[in-house]
Amino acid sequence: MPNVPSEAPRGDRRSGPPRRVTMQRCGPILVDGPVEVELEDGTTVRSDRFRVALCTCRRSRRWPWCDTSHRERV
Incomplete structure (x- = not known):
C-alpha cells in the first residue's frame, strides 16, 4: 500500500476547516x-445545501444524490 501523506502539500492547502464526511x-x-x-x-x-447525502447503492433516481431508495431493499 502506498504511503499517503497526512497533510496536503504546502501549495495545495485550502483555507478554512476540513470538510466533514460521515460514513454509514x-x-x-x-x-x-x-x-x-x-x-x-x-x-x-x-x-449548495449545508449537508448532502451521496448515494452509494446506485438505486437513487437522483444519483449521485441519495433519495433514500436504499431503504426499500434493506
Missing part, C-alpha cells in the same frame, strides 16, 4: 456542503 454502513455518505461532485463521465454537479 447501510446508507449514504454524508458530506458537509456546499459540495461539487465529479461524475465518471467528467461532468460536475453541485449542491
Whole structure:
C-alpha cells in the first residue's frame, strides 16, 4: 500500500476547516456542503445545501444524490 501523506502539500492547502464526511454502513455518505461532485463521465454537479447525502447503492433516481431508495431493499 502506498504511503499517503497526512497533510496536503504546502501549495495545495485550502483555507478554512476540513470538510466533514460521515460514513454509514447501510446508507449514504454524508458530506458537509456546499459540495461539487465529479461524475465518471467528467461532468460536475453541485449542491449548495449545508449537508448532502451521496448515494452509494446506485438505486437513487437522483444519483449521485441519495433519495433514500436504499431503504426499500434493506
